[in-house]
Amino acid sequence: MTSKLSAFLEDTGKLTRFSFRFFTEGFRPRYEIAEFLRQCYLVGNKSFTLVGLTAFILGLVFTIQLRPALIRYGAVSQIPYIVSNAIIKEIGPIVTALIFAGKVGSGIGAELGSMKVTEQIDAMEVSGTNPFKYLVVTRVFATTLMLPLLVLLADAISLMGSFLGYNIQDVMSFSRYFDHVFSNLTYQILLPSIVKTFFFGYAVGIVGCYFGYYSSKGTEGVGQSANSSVVISSLIIFLIDLIAVQFTDLLGYN
Amino acid sequence: MVNELSIINPVQDPKSTKAVIQIRNLGIRFAENIVLDHFNLDLRQGENIVVLGKSGSGKSVLIKCIIGLLTPDEGEILVLGKNIPDLGHHELDEIRVKMGFLFQANALYDSMTVRENLEFPLRRHSIKLSAEETNALVTEALTDVGLGHTIDMLPVELSGGMRKRIALARTLILKPEIILYDEPTTGLDPITGGEITDLIMEIREKYNTSSLIISHDMKCVKKTADKIAVLLGGKCYALGTYVELKASTDKLIKQFFE
Numbered sequence A: 001m002t003s004k005l006s007a008f009l010e011d012t013g014k015l016t017r018f019s020f021r022f023f024t025e026g027f028r029p030r031y032e033i034a035e036f037l038r039q040c041y042l043v044g045n046k047s048f049t050l051v052g053l054t055a056f057i058l059g060l061v062f063t064i065q066l067r068p069a070l071i072r073y074g075a076v077s078q079i080p081y082i083v084s085n086a087i088i089k090e091i092g093p094i095v096t097a098l099i100f101a102g103k104v105g106s107g108i109g110a111e112l113g114s115m116k117v118t119e120q121i122d123a124m125e126v127s128g129t130n131p132f133k134y135l136v137v138t139r140v141f142a143t144t145l146m147l148p149l150l151v152l153l154a155d156a157i158s159l160m161g162s163f164l165g166y167n168i169q170d171v172m173s174f175s176r177y178f179d180h181v182f183s184n185l186t187y188q189i190l191l192p193s194i195v196k197t198f199f200f201g202y203a204v205g206i207v208g209c210y211f212g213y214y215s216s217k218g219t220e221g222v223g224q225s226a227n228s229s230v231v232i233s234s235l236i237i238f239l240i241d242l243i244a245v246q247f248t249d250l251l252g253y254n
Numbered sequence B: 001m002v003n004e005l006s007i008i009n010p011v012q013d014p015k016s017t018k019a020v021i022q023i024r025n026l027g028i029r030f031a032e033n034i035v036l037d038h039f040n041l042d043l044r045q046g047e048n049i050v051v052l053g054k055s056g057s058g059k060s061v062l063i064k065c066i067i068g069l070l071t072p073d074e075g076e077i078l079v080l081g082k083n084i085p086d087l088g089h090h091e092l093d094e095i096r097v098k099m100g101f102l103f104q105a106n107a108l109y110d111s112m113t114v115r116e117n118l119e120f121p122l123r124r125h126s127i128k129l130s131a132e133e134t135n136a137l138v139t140e141a142l143t144d145v146g147l148g149h150t151i152d153m154l155p156v157e158l159s160g161g162m163r164k165r166i167a168l169a170r171t172l173i174l175k176p177e178i179i180l181y182d183e184p185t186t187g188l189d190p191i192t193g194g195e196i197t198d199l200i201m202e203i204r205e206k207y208n209t210s211s212l213i214i215s216h217d218m219k220c221v222k223k224t225a226d227k228i229a230v231l232l233g234g235k236c237y238a239l240g241t242y243v244e245l246k247a248s249t250d251k252l253i254k255q256f257f258e
Helices: A002-026 A033-072 A076-117 A120-126 A133-169 A172-181 A186-213 A219-250 B060-067 B089-097 B112-122 B131-144 B158-173 B192-207 B217-226 B241-246 B251-257
Strands: B018-031 B033-044 B047-055 B073-079 B098-101 B176-181 B209-213 B229-231 B236-241
Touching: A002 A120, A002 A133, A002 A186, A033 B098, A033 B131, A076 A120, A076 A133, A076 A172, A076 A186, A120 A133, A120 B098, A120 B229, A133 A172, A133 A186, A133 B241, A172 B158, B018 B060, B018 B209, B033 B060, B033 B209, B047 B060, B060 B073, B060 B176, B060 B209, B089 B098, B112 B131, B112 B158, B131 B158, B131 B192, B158 B192, B192 B209, B192 B217, B209 B217, B229 B241, B229 B251, B236 B241, B236 B251, B241 B251
Parallel strands: B033 B236, B047 B209, B047 B229, B098 B176, B176 B209
Antiparallel strands: B018 B033, B018 B073, B229 B236
């Protein structure tokens, strides 16, 4: 028990130091622009289909399941308002971030872990490259910037699914449905939910890179890196969400 | 117990007395495990030294200290007159241009083609080259290892021997004065291993490189070594030619030659 606690605290300390290293090295030249853009493309492109499909189904199913409860209160016409609030404030960011952690976080952990055990990271250093800047900084910036974009797209696709779900049993025109959505959508709802996704993206990137960069024990270690990246970044996403909701509550945005 | 360097100390070739690597009292430990303990060795211009030792004896640690991937706890590593542990990032980068490192696992970048793998060190070190010059260097390095046709292939499409040759080509592309080989024939069949051994000798002939080679493959050791340094207990236990060490009656040395 003591050794597990000690290992947990040690890992937490190392991860914190790794995060600080990102800030000390990430904003100083040499800037790896080409690799950053390549990572943006890979990270965004790799996740878009899965995120989009999941978001569409989520919006559709959520609307269908919500309808019977709202019928009891005679509030079916409030579906666009309720669904858009739920999706934009919470469900869209959290579900997209969790899918992102599963898809991109594990990929980063496995890729860097594999590079570590096959000495590719050492080879980069010998070739005059700072591997932290080339591999870690570019990936963390890419995940931090791409996740908010994916969340915005996921929110939009999810609302399309919701529109379809509503029209399965009721009828409302596309323009009327989205008039309802946008009439209730304020910056106080949108901004906090987007701001927190930058932190989610950062968490997925830094945790994936940390476990990959310090991978050991050969191929077994690569699997462990991928697994730990998903588990820990998912946990951190919920913790950030918890802090974010307290913060927005304090500001009166809820 | 035989003292360090005391078994055999061959007369140096008077034509090549300039030491390109001088290791003095090198020491490194990981937690309580002392890996290198007052290790001393000189590598001279144009010379091939093979480091022999048991698995886990610190051979890879030694060459990773020389290239600056690991920082020793004590001692000096003078490479072309500069002490590696004292160098800053830019100075280390400058000295690494003059040193090649062939990794045991080849360390080819999986996501890059052979051409991109070879161009990587050229682009990353602060070397200004035109596209034509870069292309000429890539072509020459690939021709040296006999794999010009693989230029647009990915590492995953190559056999183990081909990957080793490409890794060697990447090592050669900066025309290094010193090459560090980490078990160059490990994991290869005897024929391919023999081809890599021949390639090491051809490279020395063509570019007059000085090499530190870590190997367990006695065929490779016999063919490539001007001298053999036996690493035992973290120290250079013995230094001599293949013939001299093979004739040794010391049981710790004999175990490598049986």
